[in-house]
Structure formats: C-alpha cells, structure tokens
Amino acid sequence: MGHGVTMRTVAERAEVSTKTVSNVINGTGSYSPETEQRVRAAIEELGYRMNPFARGLRSRRTGTIALVLPNLCQPFYAELAEQIMRAPQTQGLKVVLHSTHGDARRERTVLSAHQELVDGVIYVPHALGPDDYLPLPLTRPTVVLGERPADATTLSLDYVDTADEQGARAMVGHLLAQGRHRIAVIGERTGPRAGARRLRGYRAALAEAGVDYDDSLVVSVDDADQWSSGVGAATRLLRTRVRFDALFCFNDVVAVGALSVLTRTGIKVPSDVALAGFDDIEAARFASPALTTVDLRRESIARTAITLLRSRLDLEDFRSLPGRSESIGHDLRVRASSAVPSSRGA
Amino acid sequence: MGHGVTMRTVAERAEVSTKTVSNVINGTGSYSPETEQRVRAAIEELGYRMNPFARGLRSRRTGTIALVLPNLCQPFYAELAEQIMRAPQTQGLKVVLHSTHGDARRERTVLSAHQELVDGVIYVPHALGPDDYLPLPLTRPTVVLGERPADATTLSLDYVDTADEQGARAMVGHLLAQGRHRIAVIGERTGPRAGARRLRGYRAALAEAGVDYDDSLVVSVDDADQWSSGVGAATRLLRTRVRFDALFCFNDVVAVGALSVLTRTGIKVPSDVALAGFDDIEAARFASPALTTVDLRRESIARTAITLLRSRLDLEDFRSLPGRSESIGHDLRVRASSAVPSSRGA
DNA sequence: CACTTCTAGTTCATCGATGTCAACGGACCG
DNA sequence: CGGTCCGTTGACATCGATGAACTAGAAGTG
Structure with missing residues (x-):
C-alpha cells in the first residue's frame, strides 16, 4: 500500500480522469460533491500520496520555505526557528533550515544556490550586509529580518524591523x-x-x-x-x-x-x-x-515574517508588490x- | 541569466545531447575530456542550475535528509542539529528540520507523511516508543537516535546508541x-x-x-x-x-x-x-x-548517524543491509x- | 426556440532530467 | 579483411502531476 500508487491509480479506482483527481486535491476546477467523495475515498483506500517532485516540476510550487540563519547554537535563533515552524501561518509549509555559521561564503551560497528549491526565503543576515546581499539574484520572495536599508525602497524585499x-x-x-x-x-x-x-x-x-x-x-x-x-x-x-x-x-x-x-x-x-x-x-x-x-518578541517576528512571505507566495509575480517593512516592538x-x-x- | 536555462540550452551550446550533459553532471556513462570541457564551459557561461524536481521525479533522489527532533528550544537538540548540518559527511546533502513539539500525532505525521520528500531520515523519538514507530511504513532509510529495542534485530533500521x-x-x-x-x-x-x-x-x-x-x-x-x-x-x-x-x-x-x-x-x-x-x-x-x-559526544553522534545513513543512501535497495547499532561513549x-x-x- | 453561459469533466501536451537501448567509428584479433 | 568489442554519444520514452484548451450537456434568457 502506498507503493507505486499514482494519480492514475486513484483515477481508475474512482472512475474519473487524473485531472479530476488533481482538481479535487488542489481545489481547482469544478467537480460535483459525489465525485469528490469517490476521489477522496479512493485516495484513502489506496493510501495515495502525491509525488512532490512531479508537482514541483509542473507547477513550480514546492510548499517549502527556507530559513537562513547564522547559528542554531545561539538560543535566540533556535527559539526563533522554533517559533517560525510553529506559527499557525506556517501550517502546510515545510521549513528547511540552513545554518550559515557566520561564514560569508556559505551565506552567499545558500542564498543563491538553493533558491530554486523553495517557494520563499526568510533570511537573517549575519556576515553579509545589504551591499552584499542585494545584488544577489534573488529569484524567490524573501523576507529579511533586520534593518531595512534606506536606499532599498524600490526592491520587492520585505523587512521585519526588530527594535x-x-x-x-x-x-x-x-x-x-x-x-x-x-x-x-x-x-x-x-x-x-x-x-x-x-x-x-x-x-x-x-x-x-x-x-x-x-x-x-x-x-x-x-x-x-x-x-x-x-x-x-x-x-x-x-x-x-x-x-x-x-x-x-x-x-x-x-x-x-x-x-x-x-x-x-x-x-x-x-x-x-x-x-x-x-x-x-x-x-x-x-x-x-x-x-x-x-x-524582541520572537513570536511576533516569526508571525510577521511568515505573513509577509505568504502574501507574496500566492502572487502571479512576486515582484508586483512593493517592498514592505514591518516594525516589531520590544519589552523590557x-x-x-x-x-x-x-x-x-x- | 540562469532564468529558463535548461539542460537542453546547455546541450545546444555545447553541441552535444542533453544526455551527455546529464552524464557529465552526474559522472555517469562515459565521455571524452574535451566533451566534458565544452559542457562545463557551457554550464558556466549560461549559469545553468539543475532543476531538482525534474531530477527527483526521474531518479527518485532528492539530495535531502530529514532530521526529526522534539524541540529546538532545548539546546541539546539545537546543538545536535547544528552538528549534523556541519558534519563533513553531510556535505552535498540538504537537511530539513522537523520539530515535533513532543506531540505524538505530529511525530507520526512527520514520519509517515514526509518520507517521500527525502532520501533518508534521522529520527530522535520523543513521544513515540518502538512499538509506535516500528509499525509505521518507513519507506526511507532511517537512523534512530537512542536505544535499540531488543526485538528489532531483523529490521533494517540503524541505531545510534547513546550512553x-x-x-x-x-x-x-x-x-x-x-x-x-x-x-x-x-x-x-x-x-x-x-x-x-x-x-x-x-x-x-x-x-x-x-x-x-x-x-x-x-x-x-x-x-x-x-x-x-x-x-x-x-x-x-x-x-x-x-x-x-x-x-x-x-x-x-x-x-x-x-x-x-x-x-x-x-x-x-x-x-x-x-x-x-x-x-x-x-x-x-x-x-x-x-x-x-x-x-554524550554530540559530534560523534552526528557523524555516526550521517555515516550510517549515507551507507544506505547509495544502495539499490536500502533494506538489503541488516539493521546496525553503533554505541557512542560519554565524557564526565x-x-x-x-x-x-x-x-x-x- | 435559438442563443449564450455555466458546470463537470476530459484530452493532451508539457515541465526537465535520466534510464534504456541503439548507433557509430575506431582498435584489436585471428 | 571481416568480425568483435569498447568507448562515446544520441534518440526516445518516461517519471507523475498540472495548465490550456476543449466538449457535452444543463441551465438560463430574451
């Protein structure tokens, strides 16, 4: 069970086309309630699980975001990471963690090399300043945790500005x-x-x-x-x-x-x-x-970052929104x- | 640059077939040194980057492993995660972190639902005991951090036994x-x-x-x-x-x-x-x-876990190896x- | 009633890389 | 010199899901 079960298997079982199965799963297109029932039943019975690669290849959506931060041994980042993974807005998204170890080269590599794999990035700069990371080819919506550089108004990067x-x-x-x-x-x-x-x-x-x-x-x-x-x-x-x-x-x-x-x-x-x-x-x-x-209100930071990111994820062209910046308060x-x-x- | 550049683009530039490009990239098949030169040059010039979804779809390799642990706020796990990401044996692998928050349901879900996405799993049980996780359909090589249950000798799970x-x-x-x-x-x-x-x-x-x-x-x-x-x-x-x-x-x-x-x-x-x-x-x-x-020698634990996992990753059928168990020492x-x-x- | 509009669903091509197998040319052998 | 083998390379089907375009029938409309 669950082995070699593709959408086609499900489609045959439910006596519909694969496209209809796809529609039911994604809530796209239209289908009758009975059809939906049949499809869902077939999925259940066969233990079907979507192949994320096929979907990623076709639709360019991965359901994954990257969290790029300096160092998990520093509890602030560990706790922040935990908050981000836990945030209700994160539901349905997978989070890939990249620790850069305070190494500028690694930071650059992670940012530029792993972009294709994710739908978006939450980035905590460490060794790189705006002059370093702004020129990088950021092909995915990115939220930066930290200060928004003054001259970055035209860019479609979002910032979570910590206090x-x-x-x-x-x-x-x-x-x-x-x-x-x-x-x-x-x-x-x-x-x-x-x-x-x-x-x-x-x-x-x-x-x-x-x-x-x-x-x-x-x-x-x-x-x-x-x-x-x-x-x-x-x-x-x-x-x-x-x-x-x-x-x-x-x-x-x-x-x-x-x-x-x-x-x-x-x-x-x-x-x-x-x-x-x-x-x-x-x-x-x-x-x-x-x-x-x-x-610094980690929980707010996490929630805001995810919210900013999500608002671009569903866009046709993520650059169509101007860059935003949200300020988070602090508590003594x-x-x-x-x-x-x-x-x-x- | 780097946008819409596929293997076909590279192939045309290098005046070879896509298969040859694939061979050069993966070191499979055989090709002459000059061909390799031309292909590599073309890749460089075009800024080509492989599409991981296409590869994953075809070859069922993802280059990613999952690390499933209870809680990043507990520094032991954060430091362990950092060690695992840093281990030299991890080079070339991406690590996806899943924090289960000590919730048995989440643990089960993560283990069974996200298996397809990764080549292997490193798992730190928390709410689930062997009786709970052994029956799960583990379709990927898995290394468990903790005690090996006495009756698990036939399973192809590996254990890192901490002191x-x-x-x-x-x-x-x-x-x-x-x-x-x-x-x-x-x-x-x-x-x-x-x-x-x-x-x-x-x-x-x-x-x-x-x-x-x-x-x-x-x-x-x-x-x-x-x-x-x-x-x-x-x-x-x-x-x-x-x-x-x-x-x-x-x-x-x-x-x-x-x-x-x-x-x-x-x-x-x-x-x-x-x-x-x-x-x-x-x-x-x-x-x-x-x-x-x-x-408990986190660094040894990390290195051992990765080594055990890697030894199964390259196998045709990862179940062909019997389950192993490596004991790690401790220092007072x-x-x-x-x-x-x-x-x-x- | 002839017309558009909508619903529910289909077919087919396609995303990009890779496994299979076949072709080609040269070296080697008897 | 014909046959075999090997190193190189290419053509093509394929992985599994989804977008675009389309169809058949139902429903609404003047």
Whole structure:
C-alpha cells in the first residue's frame, strides 16, 4: 500500500480522469460533491500520496520555505526557528533550515544556490550586509529580518524591523534610572549586524540623559554568538581596571558568559554591578541572579515574517508588490540582575 | 541569466545531447575530456542550475535528509542539529528540520507523511516508543537516535546508541565518590525517552555502591525539555523536606532551572548540595557555579548517524543491509557544582 | 426556440532530467 | 579483411502531476 500508487491509480479506482483527481486535491476546477467523495475515498483506500517532485516540476510550487540563519547554537535563533515552524501561518509549509555559521561564503551560497528549491526565503543576515546581499539574484520572495536599508525602497524585499535600537535605548534608560552612570557594554560594534544598532541605542540613551560617551567602557567581541566571547570580553574589561557600575551585554549569551566571570571574580550582581542582556533567551530567566534583558518578541517576528512571505507566495509575480517593512516592538524584562542595591537606597 | 536555462540550452551550446550533459553532471556513462570541457564551459557561461524536481521525479533522489527532533528550544537538540548540518559527511546533502513539539500525532505525521520528500531520515523519538514507530511504513532509510529495542534485530533500521545509562552511572559514581550519599534526582521516569535509561544508570550505580534506592528522592517531571520544569521540580523536592546532599538532574536545562531555585532558597552549591546535569549544553559551562554534567559526544553522534545513513543512501535497495547499532561513549565533565566542599574535607 | 453561459469533466501536451537501448567509428584479433 | 568489442554519444520514452484548451450537456434568457 502506498507503493507505486499514482494519480492514475486513484483515477481508475474512482472512475474519473487524473485531472479530476488533481482538481479535487488542489481545489481547482469544478467537480460535483459525489465525485469528490469517490476521489477522496479512493485516495484513502489506496493510501495515495502525491509525488512532490512531479508537482514541483509542473507547477513550480514546492510548499517549502527556507530559513537562513547564522547559528542554531545561539538560543535566540533556535527559539526563533522554533517559533517560525510553529506559527499557525506556517501550517502546510515545510521549513528547511540552513545554518550559515557566520561564514560569508556559505551565506552567499545558500542564498543563491538553493533558491530554486523553495517557494520563499526568510533570511537573517549575519556576515553579509545589504551591499552584499542585494545584488544577489534573488529569484524567490524573501523576507529579511533586520534593518531595512534606506536606499532599498524600490526592491520587492520585505523587512521585519526588530527594535534593536529602541530596545537598547530603553535598557540603558532603565539602568540610568537605577542610578547607574558608568555603563560598560560588550558587543559587536562593527558589521551589518544587530550589534551596531544596539550601540546606537546605547549612545542615544546616554546623550538623552546628558551622560558622556566613554569609549573605554565599550568592549567589542568578534563573535557574539559564542558563549565564550562573554568570558573573554568580561575578563578584558576587568583587566583594564576601568570603573563601571553596570554592564550591558548586547546579547544574553554573552551576558551569561560575563556573569560567570563576575561571579568568579567576587563582583556581586547586582549590588556591585548591574547586569543586562539582550534577546530574552530562556536561559536568561534561570541565571542566578535572573538576567534583566530585552525581549524582541520572537513570536511576533516569526508571525510577521511568515505573513509577509505568504502574501507574496500566492502572487502571479512576486515582484508586483512593493517592498514592505514591518516594525516589531520590544519589552523590557527587568529581573534581579539589575535591581537597585538596597544599600544605595539608604 | 540562469532564468529558463535548461539542460537542453546547455546541450545546444555545447553541441552535444542533453544526455551527455546529464552524464557529465552526474559522472555517469562515459565521455571524452574535451566533451566534458565544452559542457562545463557551457554550464558556466549560461549559469545553468539543475532543476531538482525534474531530477527527483526521474531518479527518485532528492539530495535531502530529514532530521526529526522534539524541540529546538532545548539546546541539546539545537546543538545536535547544528552538528549534523556541519558534519563533513553531510556535505552535498540538504537537511530539513522537523520539530515535533513532543506531540505524538505530529511525530507520526512527520514520519509517515514526509518520507517521500527525502532520501533518508534521522529520527530522535520523543513521544513515540518502538512499538509506535516500528509499525509505521518507513519507506526511507532511517537512523534512530537512542536505544535499540531488543526485538528489532531483523529490521533494517540503524541505531545510534547513546550512553545514557553508562553516563548516569558514571555521574552517580562520581557523586558517591565525593562523599554524597543522599542523591536526589529530577527527570522523566516514564516514557520511551532517555530519562528511563538515565534512571537505570542511577539505580545501577547505587546498587553497585551498596546504597539503598530511596523513592522519595526521585522527582519526576512531565516535560524535561522545559526550562521551567526544573524550577517546579526543585520547588516540590524542597517542599517535601527530604534530606539530600546531591541533586542529579537528567538534563542540563532542568539542572539550570533547579540551580536557580537552590540559589534563591539560600542553599549553597556545591557546599550544601552538589548539583549535576546531563548533556553538556553550552549554558552548563557558564552557569554559576559551572555545572558538572555528562557529555554524550554530540559530534560523534552526528557523524555516526550521517555515516550510517549515507551507507544506505547509495544502495539499490536500502533494506538489503541488516539493521546496525553503533554505541557512542560519554565524557564526565566535572565542574565546580560538584566539587568536594572544603569544610567536609577537614 | 435559438442563443449564450455555466458546470463537470476530459484530452493532451508539457515541465526537465535520466534510464534504456541503439548507433557509430575506431582498435584489436585471428 | 571481416568480425568483435569498447568507448562515446544520441534518440526516445518516461517519471507523475498540472495548465490550456476543449466538449457535452444543463441551465438560463430574451
């Protein structure tokens, strides 16, 4: 059963043509209710399953989308991937995951080589900036997670704009409000990635509060998706002996690494140093002390991305829609790691 | 360029037949070096890319394997997935990820419905036990990650046997050697999953050391992949007021959750209670204190799974090989959370 | 009633690559 | 020199589903 059963087999059993079977399956054309019954019964009895290659060859629809992201070991991406696969809007679509390992070449390859296999792509840029990926021959509707470049208005790419800058700004605002004024940061300061935007938010919040930006408080890491980066950066920061009363890490993975260094060094969190992360991965809630962080609303991001993509999937020509951009909000998650030290309050 | 370029286009350009182009691409048949040159040049110039659907339709090869696992939010699986995608043996294969969310129905659906789309499957059972998945019509070579059922010798399924029992046994041995004799555990005790095997290891180690098994020390959780499960279980454990000097959680996610409860309650790790986890996820190394755990050698698991799968992919009939089973070792990672308290040594 | 319009369904070519088999020309052999 | 074999290559059918175009009959319409 289910072996070598083609549409023709079903058609013969139901005493209709293969085209009618196709119509019933796809809801195209027209057919009477009884015919539909017969066809469905035949499909059931024979255990028929459509050959996706035949369909893909003929109709150029695959029912699959690709999710291209940097690294599954970074929980933020893993949780995002999970959300995307789970989203109700994803129902009926298969999701192929491609992890690019922060390698520019791989990123380019995945984007340009695997396009034919899928109906659409959700893309989280990592090593490539807009100047790199925009010239690529993107033959499938694509949703980019991140900032929309200013000059991209004519392109039919969609963007899901995450609140990196606003989130960082809110976080720094929060730390300042707690009486912390020497706020060190650890993050990627260069590259097309979220780090740069978060740094902008940091500077904006400082400027707003009239606090001077001090470059010696900013430690940069090469790969913020590495847990050990936080350890290295925090160690370097301590070694400079620069004074700070808060440490804002541009993601939770780095923050947890930094936390382990602080704890081991005997620096108390939050009484000596308030600690904050970014992303609100699950591990953040269960760190000791629980980590204050920014939630970028993964679930909204996932839902929006899929919705944007779906709206192009059904189009005759996916380029007929202009490029869109949806902004997602953020939530500040204040936890124990940034509490006001009780001794200070007195 | 690259649009509407088919094999026929290439063939005309190279002044050969489509079959010859096909031969060059697949290394089948025979052709002269000059022909190959001309064909390759034509492919290059035209930017030709094979249509995977046409190939799949004709040859029934997809170049894709499926990875079916419970949950990407559980870092162990995310890291395992990353390893599988990265393994050198995976080169040239695409990996489709399916997350089943611990839902038996979804698991069944994924296994039986999406078989046609891939050349092979790597399957991490979660809600389904051997009795559930063995009867399914598995039409593709499949590698199961976990224990091989005793009565499955005739089936052509391959197993990668992880060292759950041995690992747990070694861990409990280590805790006993540190002078801990009241070892509480948190884990799934039922179901087909790793929890049961780890519990066996726990009991074996106790028996070996002549320590009585005490059921009141065993707390079971419903979903060990939930970070919050550890919190709930540890809270329940403390509420029973049962005395214990070590806590062995059957995975790191639960251990980190439990750690946050212990810390908040004022119980010192490791001086009051030694804590141990299982899996060696990255977060374990950066917990405070760093978490003692068992590494199941994800990289070996990934490599072995792919190797087993590949060995069937090239076969005429994948069932012609008998079922195999490869055992993977484990490594005990002793860290600060299970150190001998200095006060006791005195 | 003659006309269009609609419904339910059919036939046939086609998507692009590959397996089968046959053809062709040269080398090799007795 | 005729026959055999091998290395190369091509013609053609084929995988299974679907789009385009079409038909027979029913239904609506002035």
